[in-house]
Amino acid sequence: MDLIRHLRFFVSVADEGHFGRAATALDMTQPPLSQGLRRLEQHLGVDLIHRTRQGAVLTSAGRQLLPRARLLVDDAERLLAEAHRIANAHGAVHWGATAALPDRVVTACVGALRTAVAADAAVSTTVATSVDLVADVRSGLCDVAVIEHPALVDGVEVRPVVKVPRWLVVPSDHRSAGAERPTFPMLGGLSFACPPRAANPPAFDTVVDLLRERGLDAPTVPAPDDRTVFAAVAAGTSFGLTTMRPSSTPGVTWLRIAPQAVALRVRVVHRPGTDAYADAVDRVLYRERLR
Template sequence: MDLIRHLEYFVAVAEERHFGRAAATLGVTQPPVSRAIKALENHLGLTLVERTPDGAAITEHGAALLPRARLIVDDSRRLTSAAQSLTTSGTIRIGLVPQLDDAIATRIAASVGTRARVETAAAVSLLDRVRSNELDVAVIDHPVVLDRVVAGPVITLPRRICVPAGHRSAQAERPRLRMLSDLAFATTPRTANPPAHDLMLDAFRRRALDPEVLVARTFRELTTAVASGRCFGLVPASSPTLPGTAHLDLAAEDVALRVRIIHREAEAESITPLIDRILLQASR
């Protein structure tokens, strides 16, 4: 059996607590995920996951093995990345958090040119990959716990609140944040950057808004969830207003995206000023 792939499926189900959502995250259909979990359980002689009316629950044995499974999956990805780096001499490996505007990402890629290899991942993952020399430089959201990396100044990028086009807040002459109380908040999972996630929810609570959180890992997931009428989310101020959505200028200081560039020691010193200029232009 492909143990690493089966462990990857197990980790996805454990994190999503749902077979369907795990399959969507992995980019596969649900049956292969169910078969992989069953095969892994047979291989280990343990029940790892139990189906529930709401999705899936991790058993006591599953919870005990989950940290080790995550390490194995992460190590396999690092091995693959390290092997790729050996064949990409001269490549500048750049990591970006998914909250960054696509226009910023393309400007960075165009500025670096053919040497650029741009990847998207959560802040915690990017930080770890910069430390392990799998990436030369990364742009991560702030705040995050930093150590063993060089971090640039915090840059603030404006964002707007994206709501369903038919929602009362979109129709109001003077919308208020509390009008969003009937909507969930679509955002990246807390594991992507716990401090930034918690600070955003705290900012909402200070304004009498305590929303349910709906995980949206990509801009597409966020905007389609908003268009369906289930939730609101945060989008770059320069983003176009897509069908079924509306943009609100509310709590600008609280919802702004704060980012910083990180790299290791003297590495990537030639590329960081270029990325810094692009981010500063976007902040104005």
């Protein structure tokens, strides 16, 4: 049995308190997760989780073993990260970006990092959720990353928050598209196409709360990137937010509503000793900030 993999199942279920959410966080389906946890319990000879209708509850043994399990999982990630760095120890820079960051900023960051490192150094880019990027920086898989704010950033170095312009996009035939002064309540009846909450719970909750404060309580549908946002909007059923500047896109109209409020808030996170890389990326974000 792959002990570390099964311990990761246990830690995820304990953190989420729910098998379905844990499976989503691990990018797998629920049945193999549940089966894997049972195999771990059989291997250890103790029950770790009580399965209830409300969710997953730690047993007494589970509460006692969770800290040790977490240490083993974290140590395994650090080992992999260290091995990865050794295998690529030729001045390579590993950095990451949230999918919400516009392409023009991603490529500008790559260029800035190439300038900040040795001439023969490689720059590798990972596009992932803010939750995963923070974990990658914390474990050493990434040297620096741009994540959405707010986010849980314990265990990493952080830089100030920067606002990047963001627009609302709506179906071209929606009443708000032709309004002289569009408002949030006009979007009632449309769903909000946005990244799933698991990608970054604090940022997700902040945007949903903002919409409610402005008089719009819209159901959400998962859309992890601009492509899926635009597809949902063009279908006439959703609105969304994008950092892509207005362009001629069939079925989609850009709206400028409350630009300061809906701006994308991002920040640089990095591991200790990588200040030069963080400075390079931070300068790019500063140039792109909301004016």
